[in-house]
Amino acid sequence: MKRIGVFTSGGDAPGMNAAIRAVVRQAYALGVEVIGIRRGYAGMILGEMLPLGVRDVANILQRGGTILLTARSQEFMTEEGRAKAAEKLRAAGIEGLVAIGGDGTFRGAMRLLEEHRIPVVGVPGTIDNDLYGTDYTIGFDTAVNTALEAIDRIRDTAASHERVFFIEVMGRHAGFIALDVGLAGGAEVIALPEEPVDPQAVAETLLASQARGKTSSIVVVAEGAYPGGAAGLLEAIRAHMALEARVTVLGHIQRGGAPTAKDRVLASRLGAAAVEALTGGASGVMVGEVEGEVEITPLKEAVERRKDIRRDLLALSRVLAL
Amino acid sequence: MKRIGVFTSGGDAPGMNAAIRAVVRQAYALGVEVIGIRRGYAGMILGEMLPLGVRDVANILQRGGTILLTARSQEFMTEEGRAKAAEKLRAAGIEGLVAIGGDGTFRGAMRLLEEHRIPVVGVPGTIDNDLYGTDYTIGFDTAVNTALEAIDRIRDTAASHERVFFIEVMGRHAGFIALDVGLAGGAEVIALPEEPVDPQAVAETLLASQARGKTSSIVVVAEGAYPGGAAGLLEAIRAHMALEARVTVLGHIQRGGAPTAKDRVLASRLGAAAVEALTGGASGVMVGEVEGEVEITPLKEAVERRKDIRRDLLALSRVLAL
Amino acid sequence: MKRIGVFTSGGDAPGMNAAIRAVVRQAYALGVEVIGIRRGYAGMILGEMLPLGVRDVANILQRGGTILLTARSQEFMTEEGRAKAAEKLRAAGIEGLVAIGGDGTFRGAMRLLEEHRIPVVGVPGTIDNDLYGTDYTIGFDTAVNTALEAIDRIRDTAASHERVFFIEVMGRHAGFIALDVGLAGGAEVIALPEEPVDPQAVAETLLASQARGKTSSIVVVAEGAYPGGAAGLLEAIRAHMALEARVTVLGHIQRGGAPTAKDRVLASRLGAAAVEALTGGASGVMVGEVEGEVEITPLKEAVERRKDIRRDLLALSRVLAL
Amino acid sequence: MKRIGVFTSGGDAPGMNAAIRAVVRQAYALGVEVIGIRRGYAGMILGEMLPLGVRDVANILQRGGTILLTARSQEFMTEEGRAKAAEKLRAAGIEGLVAIGGDGTFRGAMRLLEEHRIPVVGVPGTIDNDLYGTDYTIGFDTAVNTALEAIDRIRDTAASHERVFFIEVMGRHAGFIALDVGLAGGAEVIALPEEPVDPQAVAETLLASQARGKTSSIVVVAEGAYPGGAAGLLEAIRAHMALEARVTVLGHIQRGGAPTAKDRVLASRLGAAAVEALTGGASGVMVGEVEGEVEITPLKEAVERRKDIRRDLLALSRVLAL
Structure with missing residues (x-):
């Protein structure tokens, strides 16, 4: 050649x-x-x-x-x-x-x-x-670290306001980013396309977490984990508990950077x-x-x-x- | 005291x-x-x-x-x-x-x-x-730099895909973040609450930019600059030109971090x-x-x-x- | 237990x-x-x-x-x-x-x-x-990325001034950091404790690189790769070529950070x-x-x-x- | 024109x-x-x-x-x-x-x-x-933030090892970087070319700080603040107190980066x-x-x-x- x-x-x-x-x-x-x-x-x-x-x-x-x-x-x-x-x-x-x-x-x-x-x-x-x-x-490694840095920032706000945040990361069919980011970011819940996501179970996890005295939580959601992504999951959870939470969709920042x-x-x-x-x-x-x-x-x-x-x-x- | x-x-x-x-x-x-x-x-x-x-x-x-x-x-x-x-x-x-x-x-x-x-x-x-x-x-300075870093990342993707991105930054009533981020990020258009935003004029700017050979553009939109924020502005612009563009809402990452x-x-x-x-x-x-x-x-x-x-x-x- | x-x-x-x-x-x-x-x-x-x-x-x-x-x-x-x-x-x-x-x-x-x-x-x-x-x-992964970020910065200066930089990274007995940082940072030469380092051979590599038109170079040196570290190696090389170069010892910044x-x-x-x-x-x-x-x-x-x-x-x- | x-x-x-x-x-x-x-x-x-x-x-x-x-x-x-x-x-x-x-x-x-x-x-x-x-x-602003990030990293190590660090930043004739970095980095001592630096007084400050229960300290030294820079100052201080401390010279990383x-x-x-x-x-x-x-x-x-x-x-x- x-x-x-x-x-x-x-x-x-x-x-x-x-x-x-x-x-x-x-x-x-x-x-x-x-x-x-x-x-x-x-x-x-x-x-x-x-x-x-x-x-x-x-x-x-x-x-x-x-x-x-x-x-x-x-x-x-x-x-x-x-x-x-x-x-x-x-x-x-x-x-x-x-x-x-x-x-x-x-x-x-x-x-x-x-x-x-x-x-x-x-x-x-x-x-x-x-x-x-x-x-x-x-x-992959760069995208995970970029998403993680964003979560670290959001955690500052979540902790200060004692709020729950739903953070949507990339992954329509695969949960690799969500899993690594969730584990590395200390997420209370990680929702992946590969696993069934049950809003009631998530609600129970969050309620148990509150009961243990945790005042802020991070839920990491792969975009394909639930219909409507992070916002869709939050809405479905609200059928099971009163939950004030913020949604952030990390989007295209995950693609770029050195x-x-x-x-x-x-x-x-x-x-x-x-x-x-x-x-x-x-x-x-x-x-x-x-x-x-x-x-x-x-x-x-x-x-x-x-x-x-x-x-x-x-x-x-x-x-x-x- | x-x-x-x-x-x-x-x-x-x-x-x-x-x-x-x-x-x-x-x-x-x-x-x-x-x-x-x-x-x-x-x-x-x-x-x-x-x-x-x-x-x-x-x-x-x-x-x-x-x-x-x-x-x-x-x-x-x-x-x-x-x-x-x-x-x-x-x-x-x-x-x-x-x-x-x-x-x-x-x-x-x-x-x-x-x-x-x-x-x-x-x-x-x-x-x-x-x-x-x-x-x-x-x-303010931290929020601007955080948003700018996100825009730098998105620009990598925008340039590689030759796409237009609409990026919404914080600022319901004030455009300070949008202005500094837009200027520092090299945005083609900066939409602020303090100035009337005319979708037709924005469309003309983007068309002129394309005509000059620019293949990707960044539009920075303060959340309060237009009804519906960045997504609302994009939709309004589409009445004036065919425009494939992506929207990213930076959201709460702008609040946190060292x-x-x-x-x-x-x-x-x-x-x-x-x-x-x-x-x-x-x-x-x-x-x-x-x-x-x-x-x-x-x-x-x-x-x-x-x-x-x-x-x-x-x-x-x-x-x-x- | x-x-x-x-x-x-x-x-x-x-x-x-x-x-x-x-x-x-x-x-x-x-x-x-x-x-x-x-x-x-x-x-x-x-x-x-x-x-x-x-x-x-x-x-x-x-x-x-x-x-x-x-x-x-x-x-x-x-x-x-x-x-x-x-x-x-x-x-x-x-x-x-x-x-x-x-x-x-x-x-x-x-x-x-x-x-x-x-x-x-x-x-x-x-x-x-x-x-x-x-x-x-x-x-290890954090230290490598911290050192790499430093090298990316130094490369800006090296390229602008068309200079050679000798950068010393941690590693008294092991070259793992130097190797990954050097490869990821595009170093012309990587000096490790595990391999004999011949100043004359390094000089030849740098001269050949200059001959090919390269105007700036990065040499990554593990602290234990040569007596006296990066500074020691530079001095030894000067016996074989006229070389204006700067030395930076990254030091303890490699230990900290998220x-x-x-x-x-x-x-x-x-x-x-x-x-x-x-x-x-x-x-x-x-x-x-x-x-x-x-x-x-x-x-x-x-x-x-x-x-x-x-x-x-x-x-x-x-x-x-x- | x-x-x-x-x-x-x-x-x-x-x-x-x-x-x-x-x-x-x-x-x-x-x-x-x-x-x-x-x-x-x-x-x-x-x-x-x-x-x-x-x-x-x-x-x-x-x-x-x-x-x-x-x-x-x-x-x-x-x-x-x-x-x-x-x-x-x-x-x-x-x-x-x-x-x-x-x-x-x-x-x-x-x-x-x-x-x-x-x-x-x-x-x-x-x-x-x-x-x-x-x-x-x-x-200037970029150089200060780069140096500050390095100090944040070093503080992690300083705190974990309960050590004193002398960090040399750029500034042969001017202390602007050292002053802003020192203030923003929480330095115990900031040594500038514009002010006389008295090793004995620095020793007393560090001793007083230890007496108050502080186990780690950062001393920021502009390169022109004292003959021999950070290392020179440390040596001079050792005439007045027993001090185990590390020296880090930030060097050229302060010039580069976005x-x-x-x-x-x-x-x-x-x-x-x-x-x-x-x-x-x-x-x-x-x-x-x-x-x-x-x-x-x-x-x-x-x-x-x-x-x-x-x-x-x-x-x-x-x-x-x-």
Whole structure:
């Protein structure tokens, strides 16, 4: 392989730039050229490409977002769109792709591989941590720490006003962020999509907590844990107890910011590993870190197999939030 | 004066603890005892008081929230309630009060002074910066920096996705936070309660910005700038242009966290000055910092006179957000 | 077991308080009383003890340092000292100990167990990450992120002035902090105690980097990597090249601050696991997290076996710092 | 005026980029072209110049350092050097200069004006805050908050180990940083270049503090407050008391990082004001902010007149650090 492409797609995640840097520099070390494709699949179809040299990725290691931009593409959902994309890649002499993103990104890459035989290796870049085949995705650790910092701030107010706060964190289908943030933030209740959430049980927990003399509480709610998110859950609880509580939706602040050390190290490692895998002949796979080692997982498995949350940590959070 | 009381009331603000520390230690230096009153006027009525010595306020300078707690009190709105409060103060031998809070706090203090002749000096503690007689209120600088940090994060995502974000910051009646955050955050548009907000004009600004090649924008909206806040403004704008945009409401994260250097210095200075004023015979006044010097303003003026935003900075923000 | 003691000893580490909280609340859930011992072994000898209930550890999860304080004790190094300590523990009805700290702490605990048969379980709390039997020690992740934030700041200045900076991080015998910080901070050179450091080779790396057009560089040096630390290494390099460079020793800022999410989760988990192990009959062991699971390792091994740094990451850092 | 130049010189300061952005965009609004001069006076002599348009300064508002770089220049100290610089400016059609920096920068600008009649307006950009004619310099607020955060971390360790820490902050000739950081950080002692520092008196303060039961203390020392800085002062104190204490030199971390809101607002305002002043015919002056308003001061005064520290705040720090 003489020339590979790299792109980011889907929701941005802190550490994507660190991964791009690693792809470019590892490729350089192997004597392979790198072409950056802007705006994900949308830009691929339009041929928005630029060569990336070692100096082009200087000073981006610590930047949030993605210098290659990201976008959604309806056209890529069609066979014609993908054919156009494949044509542009061939015209540019790109022999293989490193795709940085989440499950939508990987599904697209799989179809490009199937339909047009373009070799592709995925790098897990999403704050949600919902990919099988890697213990952590790039961006997760930063998102958790950003949300935690917000909760630490809110706790100051909650304690001063002796109030209950419902804090909604990201996670439509996965509760990884909510679980870590809840445990690290000392939340009394953590509501996850993976576990049934019973408003009456939550009410009882809060009442018991009040009875023990606790005057303020934090309830962490993954956005997909209950219909209507944190606000929906609060309303449902009010059928079971009189509860004055505030709702804060952390929202997009969880996506941005300089990546943590862990996310930079992970992104550096996986970006480099993706290039090694791709140039070594691998394709249709994702590189991930499992129990400290780089592992390779078929994209299909990465996307389809369910990575479960640690239920022992959920149980622990209940013991510790006395 | 041999013994004074100190309390915090209304919304908590970073730096309140630094002010409490300064009150206690300045009083100690002057040979005056300090009684802390918990939960604002509610606790005053119930006699929730504790002596505060110099060691009791150790290690709180950097803490957000208020160690004295804060609460609302319906009972204090009644004459009976205030009579009870006055009685408790007298029973505790409290000869004067330092009231840390915003306009609601000061209105209560004024009535206590009128009806029961209890000397009181106010310290401006509110993130809103909406008190006359001080260039800055305690907590404002921290709130602005917290909101700014959130905007910096969101800008990473906005730039990567080439999107427009509407970010709602605190400020029901005052646009101080929105103005400083918007200017410091490079917002294309800043919507304030003090200025009429015309959705059509905002749409034109955003369209012109797009025409100049800008692919992402930040609109900062004070919660009271438009009916429905940031979401309301976005909807109104959509009558004038097709606009895909995200809304983030920063909410209560703006209240908490360790105070900035500026807020700690201001709180230290004003807490000490309040004790000097009170023990020196002043009453019915607020201590503030005006053009670098401590100044004394009647509580009535502090609450009733309007402190205007800097319209030159608003104009500047338009020049700089090209 | 009806009553256990908990203490912190050695250098403080962020997350020690989270571990204390977990010990107290897990013990409560199991019906076991907890006595906090202040000032480590020094306080044990003096009988400085206080009961810790669930409310006593409220609001400490996010605090740096240790509420139980820490100290060195010459007296505990003697047989008489340890006999006194054991006597105090027995007098207080303490049937087992949770020892939070690093290798010095564990060596002391082992002698207490040998000589006085006091059951003890260790919790790895040290920023150095130099204990066998756990992938990470409590405090390491926070220290790495604190050092990284400092390097991000220094890089601004290094880039603006086109200068080389030598930054010394903690690590007398272990390079874990230096390696992660260096890789995450994009250091051109990382000097570790585990690898021979050749000033001439470093000079060549820096000269090659300059030749490639790089105008500023960061060299990360573990304090024990070279005689005289970062300053010593710089001087040695000057024998091989003319190099104007600045030295910054990060020092004690790496110990403090609110723990990261990862450190809080780890501390919560290991604190709870220690109580389960101790009350379940384990002794003379450390609880650690290995490949995501709690594991038990004899204290002797934890202290004596060498945990090696990841040499593949060191190699990776060289590829990426082009 | 049709075309102006802008450059940064001397030590970098957070907010310099925000000032550059404001210069470029304000000039654009006035129909004036801007040329960026790289590497300060060194680059001026070499003719290192590039046109700066409104998009060239996008996304730099929040960045530390300076995109125009900064350097020292021996050659500019000579008449020949300055003649070359003037020639390059004329060749580039630059009719006036905005000089962002501290006193060294302004002295150079004054000579360029005298010898070659090149109009120049200064913008105060230095973390030291040691310029007359502005209440605050750009970068000061960020440097103070960075140092304060470091002290907050160190206090965790100081409190846990019950130790005394000597922390050296920047300030060879001026104690502004030390004073604000010391007051905001609750330092027991603050040593400034502006006040005689008596080791015996410091020893007595620390002994008195210990006698009152304080187990840990922070001493903040400006680097120029005592021969040898913090380490020198500690040694001198040891002649008067047995004192185990740690020294931390914060160093270059104080220069970098994203600017605070205050620094961004100040930089935006002064950058714009400099362009207005320069194009309006002003020269040989610095724009500053005094009591909330933009003011113009002759460069000679800005550099030569002494801005004094607030001695009342120093006195206050002694009352509060009980």
